[in-house]
Amino acid sequence: MITINNLHKKFGEIQVLKGIDLCINTGVFAILGPNGSGKTTLNKCILGMVYPDKGTISIDNKEITSQWLYRQKIDYLPQIANFPNNITVDELIKMIKDLRNEKKIDETELLDLFKLKPFLKKKLNNLSGGTKQKVNLLLTFLFDSPILILDEPTTGLDPAALIILKDLILKEKQKGKIILVTSHIMSFVEDISDKIIFILEGKIYFNGSIQELKTSTGQESFEHAIANILIDNHA
Numbered sequence: 001m002i003t004i005n006n007l008h009k010k011f012g013e014i015q016v017l018k019g020i021d022l023c024i025n026t027g028v029f030a031i032l033g034p035n036g037s038g039k040t041t042l043n044k045c046i047l048g049m050v051y052p053d054k055g056t057i058s059i060d061n062k063e064i065t066s067q068w069l070y071r072q073k074i075d076y077l078p079q080i081a082n083f084p085n086n087i088t089v090d091e092l093i094k095m096i097k098d099l100r101n102e103k104k105i106d107e108t109e110l111l112d113l114f115k116l117k118p119f120l121k122k123k124l125n126n127l128s129g130g131t132k133q134k135v136n137l138l139l140t141f142l143f144d145s146p147i148l149i150l151d152e153p154t155t156g157l158d159p160a161a162l163i164i165l166k167d168l169i170l171k172e173k174q175k176g177k178i179i180l181v182t183s184h185i186m187s188f189v190e191d192i193s194d195k196i197i198f199i200l201e202g203k204i205y206f207n208g209s210i211q212e213l214k215t216s217t218g219q220e221s222f223e224h225a226i227a228n229i230l231i232d233n234h235a
């Protein structure tokens, strides 16, 4: 369980998070909000990559401040992954496996799933954007940790890969994991999410199921419910 209390974060003059309270249990949680609303900042606070100015984050009832071992419990897909461009896909996989000296699953299944075997000897700078994203996803799903944080996982994926990703997320959910997903693709969010957390102006504007969101906004479709919040708040 991830528990967040009164989380604040400011960058210079911009107060990004203004008191976030959240309790995140197993299942798929979509963190939504307009561009610049602080979704990535929240994810990075959980990962210890950004230090909050105020507030606490606990994982399984242990505060994470100044800790680092807990990060072994988290698999993270960053919004933009920056790996050295001149190494090949198989060199990158080996490097990440060596760096994260943890229990890993056999990558063969993931290589087959994302049809990456033909690219193993190719350098990263020769890959298309979508293929790079598939490599990033493979690296994320390689360690079978209890918490998964996926920041814009659909970027560049074709429809077939999107279905594979959805199935993979739902399979990981069945294992009882906590999965946080940030995405602007509402059909994708609707297919995978148990709960929607909508951040607006630094606070949690909505926290509930898709059905509750539709009811509270009076909209029949999820996409319209989200659009409704944005329009109503001039976001």
Ligand SMILES: Nc1ncnc2c1ncn2[C@@H]1O[C@H](COP(=O)(O)OP(=O)(O)OP(=O)(O)O)[C@@H](O)[C@H]1O
Pocket: 011, 012, 014, 016, 033, 034, 035, 036, 037, 038, 039, 040, 041, 042
């Ligand atoms: N390291 C940083 N230094 C300064 N400002 C930052 C930093 N990281 C984020 N910000 C600012 O914080 C705000 C929130 O950014 P964040 O990336 O968390 O938003 P987001 O909701 O993930 O946006 P998007 O949907 O566009 O990905 C933005 O105004 C951004 O410019």
